[in-house]
Amino acid sequence: MALLKNGRLIQDRWTTVDTLTDALKPGGVLVPLDLWLAERDTLRGKSAVGVILPNDADPDLLADDDDRIAAIVLTFPSMVDGRAFSQARLIRERFGFDGEIRARGPVIADQYLYLLRCGVDAVEVPDDTNVESWLRNARRFSTVYQPAADDRVPAYRRRHLVAASAIAS
C-alpha cells in the first residue's frame, strides 16, 4: 500500500500495530481505538501515534486527545459505506483536528473529491494507483453547492461575492 497525500503518491511510513509492545517501538504507529483508549497515558509520550477509528465509533472519544494524536485513520469497509464521511467532518470541523486524516478501505478515485471535501487528506491506495485519475476527480467540479471541511466557497456565497465585488470595483 502507498499513501496518496498532497497530490502525490508517497511511501507510507506508518505501521499498523495491535499490541502495546509494538506500539512503543520507534517509528510512527497506527493503533486500534481500543488500544488507544486503554493505554493512552502510556502512549501519550510518543510523538507519532495515530488512531484507527472504526466507522461506528463516536469521534467524540478522541475529542480531548486531538493534540496528542498525529493521525486518525477512518475505515471504509466497502466503498459504499459512507459513515466515515461524517466522522471526518466532525473531526475536522468540530474538533479542529489538524493532523492527518486518512481513509483506509476500498474507496475509489471517483470518491476522492468527497473525501477531500470532508477533511480526509490522505488515502491508502495500491502501489500501482493511477494518481492522475485521482487528481482529475479532485479537480473535476468548478462549483460546490455546500460548505464542508475544505475552504471552497459554496455557490450560494460565491454568486453574491462576485456581485458584491463587481459593484465595489
Place this chain on the structure above:
Amino acid sequence: MYVYDELDRGLVNERVEEFRDQVSRRISGELTEEQFRPLRLMNGLYLQLHAYMLRVAVPYGVLSSTQMRKLARIARVYDRGYGHFTTRQNIQFNWPKLEETPDILAELAEVEMHAIQTSGNCIRNTTADQFAGAAADELEDPRIWCEIIRQWSTFHPEFTFLPRKFKIAVTGAVSDRAAIKVHDIGIVLVQGADGEVGFEIWAGGGLGRTPMIAKKIREFLLAADLLSYLEAMLRVYNRFGRRDNKYKARIKILVHEIGADAYRDAVEAEWADIRDGALALPAQEISRIRKAFTPPAFEVLDAVSTAFEARKFEDRGFARWVASNVRRHKVAGYAIANISLKPAGGIPGDATAEQMDAVAEYADRWSFGEVRVAHEQNLVLPHVRQDDLYDLWLALGSVELDAPNIGTLGDIIACPGMDYCSLATARSIPVAQQISERFADLERLHDIGSISLNISGCINACGHHHVGNIGILGVDKKGEEFYQITLGGQADENAAIGRIIGPGFASDAIVDAIETIIETYLSVRQDGESFIATLNRLGQTPFKEALYGTA
C-alpha cells in the same frame, strides 16, 4: 422557473464529462462492474430486464416546454419513441445504450437537465406539489425551497453514500398533493407566530417492505435554518442508520427503532452545533431564487368566463373533462389543467415522443411554456386561461391525451412491474390496463367518483400500493402471478397505510375482485360519500364478505 447561472451550468457539464470518463473506463476494463454500478446509478442508469434504463430528474416536477421537447427528442433518437413518467415526478427511458448515455446527458445538459442522484443511496430528486405556484390553497411556492434543497444536496460530499436512498418532499399547500408523510423527510410550509413562512418537519415515512407514516419532528423551523437542520437530520441518519440489512436501512427504521423523540433529540443536539455555521443561506440568495419563481405575467381576468361556461353547457364531453381534470387556480380567470396519461387500456405514465412534443406546444400556446409532472404519473399545464381550456381540450383529443379521469378509478398508478423491472415478482401494467378497460364507461367511472387505485409489481412499492384507497401488490405464488389487495390507504394529509383484506387473487380473478369491491361500495355508500369515507365508516367487513363470503 429557475434558470441556471454559469456555476450551475458548469457543474452539470462537468458531470457529463465525468460520466463519459467513467463509461469509457468501464468499457476499457479499468472499472469493474462492482465499482461502476454505484457510479452509473448515481447518474440514474439502471440495468433492467431487457436493457438499461435511464431515469432523468425532473426537479420537483417542473418542466419547460423546451425541456419537454428535449425529452421527446431523446425518446426518438436514443430510445424507442416513448418515456415513462414516474411516481417520483421523473421520467424513465427504457432502452438507452450505455455507450450513448454520455451523449444523452450532454443533450439534457443543454436544456438544464440531468440524471444526477436519480438513483443510488443519496439524496434523490426532491418532489413537490405539482400545482406549486398555481394552487389556490397555497401559502407559498414550495419550489423555492425545493431548488435550495436541490442545490445543497447535489454532490453533497458527506451524504452521497448513505445507508439507503433518501427522498424529500415539500408542500406549500393545505391539501398535501406531494405525499410528504411517506417520504424520508416531509416538509410543510407553515406560517409562524409572527406571520413569517417557515417549515413543519416530518421524518421517517416510507413505503417498501415496511410502510410507515412519518412522525413530526419539528413544529416550526425558521426558513433561514432549513439547510442546517436538514444537514443535522442527514448526519444523524448517516451515522446511526442501519447498514447491516438493506431492508432496514431507511431512515424510517431508525426513527422507528430509537423512537421519534430520541431521533429528534439527536438531531437537535447536532443542529445546536452547526446552526450558526456556514449553512445559513444569505438573504440575497433566497431572494435570487425566489425571484426565479416569480409568477408569470397573468392577465387581469374576470373570475368567471362566460365563454367557458357556455362551452361547458354546449359540450358535455368538455364539461366532463373540466369536472374531472381541471382544478381551481389562485388567479382569477385561470385554471390548472391536468393531462391524464391514463387512457383506458393504456400504460399508466407512458407518453410517446409525439405526445411530449404536443404537450410542449400546448404549454407554449396556453400555459406560459410550463409543464408539471404529477406523482400520480400525469402531466399538468399549470396556468391556463379558462377561455383557452376548450381549445386545449380539443388539441389534447387530437393526440389522445384527453382522458377525463383524473382522480377516478381510471387514474391508476402503476409501477413498470415485471414487464420491465428486474426486481418484480409480478406484472403490474396488464392489471392496470384490464381494470381501466373494465371501468372505461365514463358514466360509471364518474358515478364511482373520487378514488385511488395503486399497483406495485413487488414489495418495493414503487407504485405506492400501500397508500392507494385500493392497493394491489403483485406477488409470485409458485411461479404464478398473484395479487394481494389492501384497502384504506391514503397519500394525502390524512396519510394512512392500507390493510390487507384477505387472500390474494390470481391474475384472471383480480379484476373481478376489484369490481366486487366497487359494487359493494356503490351498494352501501350514502349520498355523496366517497369510497374512502364509506370504507372508514363501515370498515372492511362488507368488502370482505363480498369477496370471500361470510365464513
Place this chain on the structure above:
Amino acid sequence: MALEIITANRLGDGLVIFLTTDGWSARIGDAVVSESRDETAALLARAEADAGLVVGPYEITVERQADGSLHPVKYRETLRTRGPSVRTDLGYQAA
C-alpha cells in the same frame, strides 16, 4: 438435473444475451445447455471471465420443447427472451 443455460446483459447496450459454445448470442436457441451442476459452474466461470463484455451473468432453468427449442421455466425469463408483454412491438418479439 433440470437443464440450465447462462444468461446476462450485454455491457454496451444492455440487451439480453445467452452464453453459447464460443461466445454470446441474442437467441436463446444458440445457448449452450448444461445438464449438471459441474457443467453449470464451469459455464458460469466462463461467463464471469467475460466481465468486460457482459453484466451480471446467472443461470436459468429451461425446458426443451418437442421441436427442440429452449424455453425458460420462469415467466420473468420468458419476458427477457421476448420483451415487455404490454409492448409486443418492442424487444426480441418484435423482430
